[in-house]
Amino acid sequence: MKLVKAILKPERFEFIKKALEDKGFKSMTVSEVRGRGEQKGISLEYRGGLMTVDMLPKLQIEIVVRDSDLDTLVSTITESARTGKFGDGKIFVIPVEKSIRIRTGETEI
Amino acid sequence: MKLVKAILKPERFEFIKKALEDKGFKSMTVSEVRGRGEQKGISLEYRGGLMTVDMLPKLQIEIVVRDSDLDTLVSTITESARTGKFGDGKIFVIPVEKSIRIRTGETEI
Amino acid sequence: MKLVKAILKPERFEFIKKALEDKGFKSMTVSEVRGRGEQKGISLEYRGGLMTVDMLPKLQIEIVVRDSDLDTLVSTITESARTGKFGDGKIFVIPVEKSIRIRTGETEI
Amino acid sequence: MAIDSGATAWILASTALVMIMTPGVGLFYGGLVRRKNFINMITLSFVAFALVSIQWVLFGYSLAFGADVGGLIGNLEYLGLNNVGMDPGAYSPVIPGLLYMVFQLVFATVTMAIVTSGFAERIKFSSYLVFALIWTTIVYDPMAHWVWGGGWASQFGAIDFAGGTVVHISSGFAALALALVIGKRVGYGKYSMEPANIPWSILGAALLWFGWFGFNSGSAVDANGLAAVAFVTTNTAAAAAAISWMLVSWAHGGKPSSLGFVSGAVAGLVAITPGAGFVTPMGAIIIGAVAGALCYGIMLWRQGKEIDESLDAWAIHGMGGLWGALATGIFSMAAINGKSGLIEGNVTQFIAQVVGAGSAVIYAFVVTYVLAVVIDKTIGLRVTEEEEYVGLDISQHGERC
């Protein structure tokens, strides 16, 4: 199994979720993060002082899938998330050794 | 070493933490996430418009352990988190290659 | 590639970010987490009742790098984050199999 | 008599001040519940304001202040505000009758808001609307009549300057009855239930303190020395109680929490309410200091009994109001407003207070209990477990924060 970790524009989320659903990917875990890739930073002023805030809000989606579903999942995210501008985001694929459903205790490898 | 990533019901947290402590698992990192597994979605209304919010609040616990402790850790979480209902959560086990304690610089593999 | 996951003191962040920039590490994803390692817990009172809150705010930085950059990255974080006190944090290194840039679709392995 | 523009100015302002207390209760309560019920909790109070506003102008005011029928209830002479006009009215020699009506309206609304403590985080919204409408009609309106509308309690001699009995005992004991009928929140005593956002509770408490000046000082229904007395006793009792709760809970092994401080403040405001225009500022210090310690102790007792009267309307408003009613019978000074209490040797007044407050306790508790059971058996008081789990914000309002 793989953990697919995708860092995306928050405003594309509904759209991406829809695309994932259509392909049968229902389960996911989402968290709010901040990030920077190649986007330029912006500087913030606080009562006279300056601080640089180049960390823009992003949404991180994590989905664990069987190896056989990996390619479909990655391409579904890639296509639905792409706008062609900086900040479209990144996907990382990480190996998962085991997955356990707590309710039933069933384990998948 | 392994990273054990568990996505749980927030209200069970104190209970699970207690169980972990009893087994000697003190260290952990916790974050607030939203997720859906097999739970049904709920639709939200915003001044006349509708939006579907099926992402319910979850707590994600991440614990890095030695391989030898993995099974105890997973079963402790599974048992303490289980209520037998949908939404009990999932555990994922991910390989970790190295761990560094910043204060001392000591590295474990 | 590796995912370097570092859990740090929030107030050291600007400093660490600067150190990373100087070494050419621009991209990163940051999230707010709570954690405990060897720090002692603190107990909270809520209108007469007591609850233990030992989870202190931490910042988690995640950076994906080529294998060849791993050592520099880890040592940069370690050095810039170290204060020598409890709570300095931890770094975990996790294998990454693939990375995809959504804007262009280019994949690195 | 003729309208006095100064008195009218102050009661207009006081009515606005008391109005802000209802959302104030909502914010205070909202900050205390879990995040998933934050919006709902504020909304319950604000909806109470609107609902009771309409009920009051249609018939509530008449039931409370219409000509006395058997000591129990007012008649329908003021139905739809008939006969309530721009001139001074029966209860207000120097301000417009309509103004007195709306000043009383904001008391009725805030009482309803306080009650929502009893079923916090688990009430079905539609049932709440039904409950609120009936409760204000069969509990609040008669009780207001007894004390202020010429009913039996006033005839009997019980005094209540600004509504300790009518507003606080009634709502506090109603909340207790509701909590017993609706049952504990799922996980109560097992899960930790962290307050959504403490600064909101502090803001709510600040608005309550602010609005309470209108509540108590406005109850002089004039801009005069008595209004000034009530203003000063109110502030003094609140301050004493806030400090008292803070210190007692601190000494008792806890920390001087901000929620303890503001809870104490509210307890002090409640306790001084019936006596605000009868006691001296020094009396107010004692009333407040006792209220802070007492309500804190009662809250602990309630927690020990595992009664989920979730936001302590009973401990603070119910028991604080009861203490205030008795304290009025103890500390009233003839020099202030013509009434003597125990310390001036007047036992009769003290007995009148015991009887007045005691019957209020019983009436509010029993009628609310029965009403709650009836609603529960018919349309159901409580949301489903699933709805409670996802939270009332989403399940009842389709919103989240």
Next chain:
Amino acid sequence: MAIDSGATAWILASTALVMIMTPGVGLFYGGLVRRKNFINMITLSFVAFALVSIQWVLFGYSLAFGADVGGLIGNLEYLGLNNVGMDPGAYSPVIPGLLYMVFQLVFATVTMAIVTSGFAERIKFSSYLVFALIWTTIVYDPMAHWVWGGGWASQFGAIDFAGGTVVHISSGFAALALALVIGKRVGYGKYSMEPANIPWSILGAALLWFGWFGFNSGSAVDANGLAAVAFVTTNTAAAAAAISWMLVSWAHGGKPSSLGFVSGAVAGLVAITPGAGFVTPMGAIIIGAVAGALCYGIMLWRQGKEIDESLDAWAIHGMGGLWGALATGIFSMAAINGKSGLIEGNVTQFIAQVVGAGSAVIYAFVVTYVLAVVIDKTIGLRVTEEEEYVGLDISQHGERC
């Protein structure tokens, strides 16, 4: 005439009450936009307060209330508050002229704040300053003159107790014009745009309701029976509208949302504004109940047309104000304040209302539209797409929350 201290006390208090409405609009709006524009939205309102405060004392008051020039505008007799003093003034027989001036000032500021709905989340801050200064001068000041300063509308017989036309129609239709000129937010109708923080919107609405007592009841410019009437009608209409919007949207397949409730409340407050001192409380119930349902329907219609008048100032203030102006021509009762409406058989008044409100709609919409286009073509109304993307908090103010 001589100063009456009671009237003065009430108008001092009323002015403070109305003042809090401007930040109230900011909080209400702020909670509704996306998190990245939360600070900006509050700031737009608060800045409007400061900017218009200065404009008003320098020349705005004079343009609005100076001696009439051709029915259209005031002359410059009050420039820099010249001739506005501590004694009663031309418009205020029983309060200081300066007090009347500042009471009017807070009306001008809140109007400006309401307008910001139309370009929410996309206005360039520097252009906003320019726009606001010109708009209040060429739209608000003349319109205030027409109705209150002795201009043509008052000569014509149109009545507007507290500013339904001047404040609400003007700002609501201005917001619509602005929304059309500036265009939709990026992603409007495509992305979900979640409100930043609903409790802030509820707090904002509570402050609006609270302040509105000063707005409407203070418009009696005395502390008397009429002030009491306006106080009661205001509260009643707001309550009726809040419940009406909530029930209608619920019946219409939605949930009884807190935002629906408070939007309804604001609609009711708007609708009762022109008639607050002319209708009865029972009339107010009808005016409010219709307003809640009507504005909800108009909001849906707007959404259907995909017009991004983002925070519904048009639906609520514009159309609610229009309904209120007409309703004043329908429900006014001679017994209250000497004016009869349609239900007392007075067609003339109704026609005067139609003409008054109609011309306000046209003037506000057209002039705002032209002004917006001119500013857009010269210094540009809208931020860049990049700035809109990162949000106005960071891009315009260098702040975030």
Next chain:
Amino acid sequence: MAIDSGATAWILASTALVMIMTPGVGLFYGGLVRRKNFINMITLSFVAFALVSIQWVLFGYSLAFGADVGGLIGNLEYLGLNNVGMDPGAYSPVIPGLLYMVFQLVFATVTMAIVTSGFAERIKFSSYLVFALIWTTIVYDPMAHWVWGGGWASQFGAIDFAGGTVVHISSGFAALALALVIGKRVGYGKYSMEPANIPWSILGAALLWFGWFGFNSGSAVDANGLAAVAFVTTNTAAAAAAISWMLVSWAHGGKPSSLGFVSGAVAGLVAITPGAGFVTPMGAIIIGAVAGALCYGIMLWRQGKEIDESLDAWAIHGMGGLWGALATGIFSMAAINGKSGLIEGNVTQFIAQVVGAGSAVIYAFVVTYVLAVVIDKTIGLRVTEEEEYVGLDISQHGERC
């Protein structure tokens, strides 16, 4: 003389308005500190309110307003509010003596709240209680006596309409002294310290502006033309200063931040306080505009010196108050309230202002400094580094948000 109900109505309302300023300071400050100290910062202000409320009725009022002892302090004639009653008092010919007392009370409380800027995010809560009680007694009470209670400053001819010297210079310079004694926050100048929640600061500032109408206009102790003047100058100076700070900081390479805007507003409110009832609205524009730019510059200077007077009470209240005291000696017009300033050629008044303000600066700074050192050496002012690290919310109150 007899009580005037209109004046009484306005001072009752004003007292409520000023009361809300104390939590307002708390919210303003709370939003500016780091999240982990948010609750603590609000609580410090609110606790100040309660503590000083009790101190004031017990003996503070007597020290400040009792019969003069050597120009320095009041005697104990009003101990426990003895001889303070429902009738007009020595300081208030047309309102109840008790009302004047409580109006003064809310000034004393807000002063204490402002002081908390100096040790923000690092004060030990228990020590704060001790400090506050002593500070208000040995710094505030005498200073109030000098200016308003018949002490040497008033005998000398210094004028201070609403407390620029007593409230703002005293608290601002006290905060500076405290900051120097307690030392910088750990990491000051090294870590970025992001404000917890800017909207709360804006809300706090809005409540300050709102309450300040009671502060300044209520200081007329009547509802008359002078109250109207003070109302108008207050609003005008605040608006001018808000815009001025915003524009100057913008021109100076920054962005027009919301915090700059509200800081400017507070600076303007401070600066107009001593002259509110002596200058014209046009004078107020100048006073405000200068205040905004000046306090901004002083804040930058402080930051450059790396003095951690964390929330700029010194720059804004201290130096803004100093400017206001001098400005009163410049811009006062005899036509307003019988006092002439420099621009009417009256050098004496200006000198009196310099002497009055100067001695206030010295007294407040020196006494506070000594007191802070004494407390630091005995029970300790500052929390441990560990406690500072986890934050005062958890470490002092056992709460978090």
